[in-house]
Amino acid sequence: MQTYLEFTFKIEPLQPWNEILMAELIEVGFDSFTEEHDGILGYIQKDLFTESSLQNVSLLTHPEVEISYTYSEMPNINWNEEWEKNFDPINVENQVSIRAEFHENQNLPHEIIIQPKMSFGTGHHATTYLMIQQMLDMDFEGKTVLDMGCGTSVLAIFAKQKGAGKTVAIDIDEWSVENSKENAVRNNVELEISQGTGENLGGENFDIILANINRNILISDIPTYVSVLNDGGSILLSGLCFFDVADIMEVCTQQNLNLKRQLQREEWVSLWLEK
Known part of the structure; x- marks a missing residue:
């Protein structure tokens, strides 16, 4: 199974920027998300992620929204099974x-x-x-x-x-x-x-x-x-x-x-x- 990284993105204000951020993250390799009350959780395969890839996410530096993030490695799970759920x-x-x-x-x-x-x-x-x-x-x-x-x-x-x-x-x-x-x-x-x-x-x-x-x-x-x-x-x-x-x-x-x-x-x- 693939090893994934879980990113916690805090977004202020949340709307409409959460959906826009997800669309931009998809373009740099993120493949699934969970919406939170103050942001989103984003998931990407560990071997696909580089710090430089986030430089292509223009929303992270957009003047109308504040976005911060942290990330950690996730335990191996069956992602297709989770997606189906x-x-x-x-x-x-x-x-x-x-x-x-x-x-x-x-x-x-x-x-x-x-x-x-x-x-x-x-x-x-x-x-x-x-x-x-x-x-x-x-x-x-x-x-x-x-x-x-x-x-x-x-x-x-x-x-x-x-x-x-x-x-x-x-x-x-x-x-x-x-x-x-x-x-x-x-x-x-x-x-x-x-x-x-x-x-x-x-x-x-x-x-x-x-x-x-x-x-x-x-x-x-x-x-x-x-x-x-x-x-x-x-x-x-x-x-x-x-x-x-x-x-x-x-x-x-x-x-x-x-x-x-x-x-x-x-x-x-x-x-x-x-x-």
Whole structure:
């Protein structure tokens, strides 16, 4: 079993910064969290952690929030078992159920079954909820789709359930790629899944691009996404806080993308744009 470090982060004020901190910590290798009354507990594999990695967590030096932390080594435990204990089924607009095999069927129009491993995108996070909510109103029938930063491939699986044609799922994380392959089989859908980044794009074009990542990667990669998006195609973006929208829209406007709809859940935002 992997040895983990447990970090205790004290956050003042707690909201909305606790969710934002978790999103940034995921980007540097943290894979699970517990919310406390005055902060969060974060967990990372010991062999993945370096002190320098926290320098990439910009929120730790943000002027509007005070964050302090301590950490210690955890005893070896079965983390998949612990994760399963805390994984609850998701209901999106009474239309989509995201659940594990050990949960009861909620009998909604759409059902996505995943193995709740440590990869991001189980639907618990508000941005995944927002992406599914946007997708409910989109026409996927026969469309070519790219799920960029796919995590568990929940979004790619839902696109296929809505009738998508060829659907490509890409993630930088090897664990996410393997989990995506398992989830595709579990949901009886065919996905082209690979490990990579925006640098791997360019060989083919898409009608719909789904990107639930984070603001910095989106700002960097939106021009690449647009270059492989068919005319009249749609891009769904999330992984954004409400205060990121202006910066993201500046890049989108430069790329001649038009905003069709913006949704917000808590402090998180999703943007539906068209080329």
